Amino acid sequence: MENLIEINIENRDGSISVVNLPTDINLNLMELLKASGYDILATCGGMALCATCHIEILQGKDQLPEPSEQELDMLDTLPDANDNSRLACQLRLSNWNEKLAIKIKGILS
Template sequence: MTDEVRVYVEEPTGQRTEVVGPTDMGLNLMELLKASGYDIQATCGGMALCGTCHIEVLGGPELDEPGDDEMAMLESLPILSPGSRLSCQLRITERLDGLILRLMPQTA
């Protein structure tokens, strides 16, 4: 068991940036990305109500399926991919280690 995980953000240039987060603080992925300097609005504060923390999972560990609230929000977005998730709904746990993601464009 480790006390931190590494996730990789694919930048618009195609380069991947490593982001390291602690597993012992109860953070979600949205909070980690914001703390790492990524421009995520998160206007609903992580309640799965706005979609402004929309990411696309490109690779890495298999994640649990989105819950009903997350799925309803995702389905309302104008851009949806098979890897679409709301980063506010993904807790930072050792299960996220190695996740590769891309921030989706904001349409709001």
């Protein structure tokens, strides 16, 4: 399928899952992860106001758009954020994100 990419997800327990996600539907990464059964709280519903969908980019950071000021401000409130931290609610995937690797760090629901 042309609009399906494979990403690697490191779970909170250290296990790694390989998931195929569509790039041609109007969902952000947080919504795709929740739809795939991942336990992400997403309190604010994707408005970059709570950081409960915090992820760390392990591979493929250069293929993602730069974070907005609002996203950076929210990440600054997290004690475990680093230069590879992003909010999954602020990321829309494209075919360029094939083999993206992330680690889920947000709060459990």
